[in-house]
Amino acid sequence: MVIDTPIDRSSDRPAYKQVADRLRDLIDSGRVQPGDRLPSESDLMTETGVSRATARRGLRMLINEGRAESRPGEGVYVSDGEPKRLVVRDPAMTLTAFREEPSSSGPNAPAANEQGFDYRCDVVALDDVPAGSAVGSRLKVEEGAIVFARRRLVRLRPTGSDRPFRPAKLADSYIPVDIARGRVRAEHTGTGGLYARIEEQGHTLTHFDEELVFRMPRPYESSRLRLGPGVPVIQQTRVAYAGERPVECFRAVLAGDLHEFEYRINAE
Amino acid sequence: MTAARAPRPEPMVDPASDRPVYKQIADWLRDMIESGELRPGDKLPSETELMRRFGNTRTTIRRASSTLAAEGRVRAERGVGVFVKEVVRDDALVRQPYDRLARHHYRDEGRSAMYIDALSQGLGSDAVRQDRVQLDEVPAPERVAARLEIEPGTTVFRRRRRIRMGELPTQLTNAYLPLDLAVGQLREERTGDGGTHARIEELGYPLTHFVENLRVRMPDPYETHALRLEAGVPVVDLIQMAYSDKKPVECFTAVIAGDRYVFKYRVDAS
Numbered sequence: 001m002v003i004d005t006p007i008d009r010s011s012d013r014p015a016y017k018q019v020a021d022r023l024r025d026l027i028d029s030g031r032v033q034p035g036d037r038l039p040s041e042s043d044l045m046t047e048t049g050v051s052r053a054t055a056r057r058g059l060r061m062l063i064n065e066g067r068a069e070s071r072p073g074e075g076v077y078v079s080d081g082e083p084k085r086l087v088v089r090d091p092a093m094t095l096t097a098f099r100e101e102p103s104s105s106g107p108n109a110p111a112a113n114e115q116g117f118d119y120r121c122d123v124v125a126l127d128d129v130p131a132g133s134a135v136g137s138r139l140k141v142e143e144g145a146i147v148f149a150r151r152r153l154v155r156l157r158p159t160g161s162d163r164p165f166r167p168a169k170l171a172d173s174y175i176p177v178d179i180a181r182g183r184v185r186a187e188h189t190g191t192g193g194l195y196a197r198i199e200e201q202g203h204t205l206t207h208f209d210e211e212l213v214f215r216m217p218r219p220y221e222s223s224r225l226r227l228g229p230g231v232p233v234i235q236q237t238r239v240a241y242a243g244e245r246p247v248e249c250f251r252a253v254l255a256g257d258l259h260e261f262e263y264r265i266n267a268e
Numbered sequence: 269m270t271a272a273r274a275p276r277p278e279p280m281v282d283p284a285s286d287r288p289v290y291k292q293i294a295d296w297l298r299d300m301i302e303s304g305e306l307r308p309g310d311k312l313p314s315e316t317e318l319m320r321r322f323g324n325t326r327t328t329i330r331r332a333s334s335t336l337a338a339e340g341r342v343r344a345e346r347g348v349g350v351f352v353k354e355v356v357r358d359d360a361l362v363r364q365p366y367d368r369l370a371r372h373h374y375r376d377e378g379r380s381a382m383y384i385d386a387l388s389q390g391l392g393s394d395a396v397r398q399d400r401v402q403l404d405e406v407p408a409p410e411r412v413a414a415r416l417e418i419e420p421g422t423t424v425f426r427r428r429r430r431i432r433m434g435e436l437p438t439q440l441t442n443a444y445l446p447l448d449l450a451v452g453q454l455r456e457e458r459t460g461d462g463g464t465h466a467r468i469e470e471l472g473y474p475l476t477h478f479v480e481n482l483r484v485r486m487p488d489p490y491e492t493h494a495l496r497l498e499a500g501v502p503v504v505d506l507i508q509m510a511y512s513d514k515k516p517v518e519c520f521t522a523v524i525a526g527d528r529y530v531f532k533y534r535v536d537a538s
Contacts, residue, residue: 024488065486085483091533092535095535096537206536207535207536207538208535210534212530213355215356219295229338233484260481261482263533264478267476268370
């Protein structure tokens with residue numbers, strides 16, 4: 001007998017929520033540990049007297065909360081605690097690092113390595129595309145106007161792990177066509193990266209406006225980032241300005257269970 | 269001139285496909301939302317209508333709409349129907365740390381950071397409400413102790429609140445102060461003009477910088493209830509540290525409804 005508090009039939013709280021409460025208690029009290037199997041539907045039916053549908057809904061709640069994961073054919077397991085997260089920090093330093101230390105790998109790989117991650121970034125597509133409304137308004141071009149898109153996929157894995165890399169971030173840069181020339185359009189943008197190439201055209205970067213939205217993923221985002229149920233995403237939109245002129249709109253969708261953002265704000 | 273939209277083909281599901289039928293129906297509804305045919309506030313076709321169109325059972329139709337609800341795209345209103353919603357509410361507040369934490373707001377204008385958030389929606393200071401206020405001394409939780417640079421379990425002063433903007437709950441917050449700073453108005457329910465930051469500075473600790481960390485996750489049942497969250501809305505786990513030079517003077521933690529705030533940061537490139 002694992003579940004010792006019976007389901008209260010006279011309660012206003014639906015039975016499946018009570019099943020979920022009991023399962024949460026098992027995890028919170030440490031009686032089942034990360035990686036352990038939770039009671040099966042049949043176990044729950046026997047122990048609490050609920051129907052299979054109710055047991056299933058109870059288990060489903062924990063899966064949707066990200067606290068448990070279903071392994072088809074095996075059962076439902078307690079999620080492996082908090083996965084290690086990559087901290088995305090110091091945008092001011094990171095974004096302008098190319099001026100002091102231009103490198104061909106960009107600043108992201110060393111930052112990830114320092115935090116114990118192997119880092120891979122692959123160009124997925126280089127295309128002229130019509131700007132959607134979000135990108136258009138930020139680049140101050142008409143919706144549907146052609147902009148150049150660099151789409152990349154960032155993958156991570158803990159350093160020294162023999163597990164495969166996990167997709168972690170869908171990173172797209174949108175660039176006005178008049179700036180999308182030469183190596184801006186190339187797969188490898190060269191030493192100093194995209195921002196160095198933009199500055200070489202006389203657009204000296206002055207500031208970035210960054211915006212974060214926290215939401216559930218779209219189906220194509222879940223599948224490309226291989227997100228489990230109950231894993232939200234962080235949508236990052238950053239516009240690079242040269243004075244008044246927006247010269248790039250960066251849109252990224254980051255796996256919520258693999259990232260944390262950190263900002264330092266000076267007083268005044 | 270805008271091109272006339274091609275008429276949408278009659279909805280079809282392919283029962284032979286590997287993709288479950290309810291997902292195919294969800295795809296069809298999602299397409300209507302993404303193409304703009306259905307806009308936020310619009311009602312989805314009724315269950316009966318969808319059953320007729322797709323020749324499917326009510327259970328399948330319900331699974332399709334709960335799939336969209338779990339993605340945060342629609343909201344079910346009991347007995348009325350299922351409605352398209354914004355992933356982030358139209359009246360979401362804008363949280364801009366580079367502005368909201370500026371000294372002139374709390375010291376010269378007597379405005380707290382929460383009030384600055386309210387201004388982003390044209391709301392006045394009276395829109396910022398707090399309830400479920402709890403003021404107590406507690407052993408510092410591990411992550412708080414680490415940030416305040418004290419031993420875990422050391423007693424700290426805690427201000428626990430629910431923040432609302434008008435009627436809508438937006439954040440569940442905990443502000444932790446080291447005991448030597450928990451004096452005077454800092455121990456009271458109302459901290460006065462300019463809030464906690466103004467009072468801390470009056471004690472001789474001018475604030476020099478803040479560090480904030482943000483994570484996202486799904487809410488637990490308590491948070492869902494206290495923040496009145498709809499299905500498919502994650503929460504932001506925020507920790508905001510205030511420093512006076514090297515000394516950490518306040519550890520503020522918040523669980524923020526993901527659909528009620530947009531976070532904006534300005535980064536200088538010079």
